[in-house]
Amino acid sequence: MIQTVSTTPFNDQKPGTSGLRKKVKVFAQPHYAENFVQSVFDSLEGFAGQTLVVGGDGRYLNREVIQIVLKMAAANGFGRVLVGQGGILSTPAASHLIRASGAFGGLVLSASHNPGGPDEDFGIKYNVGNGGPAPEKVTDAIHARTLTIDQYRILDAADVDLDHIGTSRMGDMLVEVVDPVTGYADLMEQLFDFGAIRAMIAGGFTLAFDSMSAVTGPYAVEIFERRLGAPVGTVMNGTPLPDFGHHHPDPNLVHAKELYDKMMAVDAPDFGAASDGDGDRNLIIGRHCYVTPSDSLAVLAANAHLAPGYKAGLKGIARSMPTSGAADRVAEKLGVALYETPTGWKFFGNLLDAGMATICGEESAGTGSDHVREKDGIWAVLLWLNIVAARQQSVAAIMADHWATYGRNYYARHDYEAIATDRADALMAALRGKIDSLAGTGNSGGTISAADDFAYTDPTDGSVSRNQGVRILFEDGSRVVFRLSGTGTQGATLRVYIERYMAPDGDLNLATGDALAPLVAAAQELADIRGYTGMDAPSVIT
Incomplete structure (x- = not known):
């Protein structure tokens, strides 16, 4: 029996670059996962009777949310769901399964490289029929729906046995538990x-x-x-x-x-x-x-x-x-x-x-x-x-x-994690405010040749993505890039990318830290990272 459950919106369900990621305790709130899944389905057209792929990385809450997804997919009119045995599907394997099966799309339950556990992270990402993450026009529609949703549909049915390969029915929908590896x-x-x-x-x-x-x-x-x-x-x-x-x-x-x-x-x-x-x-x-x-x-x-x-x-x-x-x-x-x-x-x-x-x-x-x-x-x-x-x-x-x-591109990324969002935003706003005045000035990294806020025009469809990161380019080909990451679940992460190019006839065997030290100093001078974040050093250097 299909149940229609009244609900109210949550105001924090905007998908990032890799879907919606939050702490497990956030997703475990009554109606939270259901609201987001229904918002995904409400933002799609033409999936009646079609195939949906579902699986995740096995992290805490994975099995429980898969059962919710299955029951909601049945209530919303999907004809078949392919789910990885044990609820397991790596993200690339899920993409392959979507493509190989001709599925309408898939829900990948993961927070990728973020930690897992009852006090850690969970995530849901919708992938479209090509096997890839939903484009911005789809995630924007999903977010808009999360702000107005007032009900969701779910089938009142027993949980599916995820541990044994085979088929079963959930209402009118066929559920196939498949080998996730072969x-x-x-x-x-x-x-x-x-x-x-x-x-x-x-x-x-x-x-x-x-x-x-x-x-x-x-x-x-x-x-x-x-x-x-x-x-x-x-x-x-x-x-x-x-x-x-x-x-x-x-x-x-x-x-x-x-x-x-x-x-x-x-x-x-x-x-x-x-x-x-x-x-x-x-x-x-x-x-x-x-x-x-x-x-x-x-x-x-x-x-x-x-x-x-x-x-x-x-x-x-x-x-x-x-x-x-x-x-x-x-x-x-x-x-x-x-x-x-x-x-x-x-x-x-x-x-x-x-x-x-x-x-x-x-x-x-x-x-x-x-x-x-x-x-x-x-x-x-x-x-x-x-x-x-x-x-x-x-x-x-x-x-x-x-x-x-x-030649060699000496390169490192400095991550400053869990910064108060308002402080991170203020740092980036200050950087953007000085972009036009930086060309021709100098600092520890040398003379700046150009600076901009990266924008991208997609050559396939003409869509434009703006404000993708502040780039500081130096006359010798070096650069420093500042960007806020969209993959964390707590505060903001400032990522500073530091790069120095050495031609084939240059010194190709420097220690990376030594090669980049002047640019690291330049990043601090340009953005006052210490002043905005209170951090004397990055959380992680990769």
Whole structure:
């Protein structure tokens, strides 16, 4: 029986770049999740009888909200729902399932790299039929509906058994609990030379993959240990846990320190990698050699032709504006277009759908290609392994060769987390107020050549996205970028991106901190970060 439940709006349900993210206790409020899900459905047209994909990263509240989604999907007229066994679907696997099944769209339950647990974070994101995050016109419509919603529809029915593969009915809707891993693993085997990677591992090549007690554990075990023959135990922290084992599932050098220490040890494996809470980010570390996400994007693009799925070459490369310019030089040498977009994978989706780009990446450890419409952590790891197998070189040797060819972009991101929102907004407002007067002035970073507030005109549909980050450009090609992040759940996060380019004939072996020190000082001088935030140092440096 369908129930129509009266409700009142919540005023804090505006989706960010990756859906709605809040603390678990916020989502657990009566009607909170239901209001948002109904607002999503109310903002869509033409889904009657269609297929919806549902799954998440296994974090706390995942199973409970999936049951709510199933009952609401049935009450709102969907004909079929595909849900991952155990409620599990990595974000890239969900994208693939949406595309492979011809689904109308999907709801991905995740807060990505944010911590999980009863006092931590939860999230819901709607993906459209191409498998990618909803574009701004859809998320804007969802937000508008959350402010006026007065009722939601839900089926009065028993919960679905999520732990066993099979089909059942929920009212008039078919519910299919599906294997969340095999279809995705099969896709990876089509794209990459598993035979060459398998032979490399059989020959003694060693690797370590840290799933961070998050969603990629089952995927990594199936691909790296079963299909590629890596020894049992290659996958670290491979069991998804609702609280991610009390760890922060963000694959950076702070939160993946166990892996970093392993890769810097005397007896380090040849290759190390990690992925995050929902499986869309990656960390790449060779033996004694950390690879920045910006450099990783450039290396993957320069060598993608070595993998079977990309042997025909690239149509184009896209990067988010804060990502370093390393990929720009690769695009120039390959003779393909380079697109600089705002942060958020949905901007890449239009380029991929239009056949204008093949590989995309963000400095926040997200890289992917046109095989799905999300960034994909395991995909990036497999492409790296394919390149290592084809070139028969270590990660360190590949990086040295890349810098000798293209030059090196020394790069770091400084995150100032949990800032009072009004203080963060005031800092950015002050920066924007001085943009027009900065050109020609000098500071510790050198002479400023230009400054702007990045705006993007989408070449596929003409849509314009403004106020995407303040860029300070220096005469020597260096730059500092200031941007507020939309992925946190508490206060605001100020991200400061610092970049210095060194040509191939320059010093390519500086310590990153030493290379960037003048620009770090310049960032403080430009934005008075200490004065606005009260923080003497960043929360995290990556």
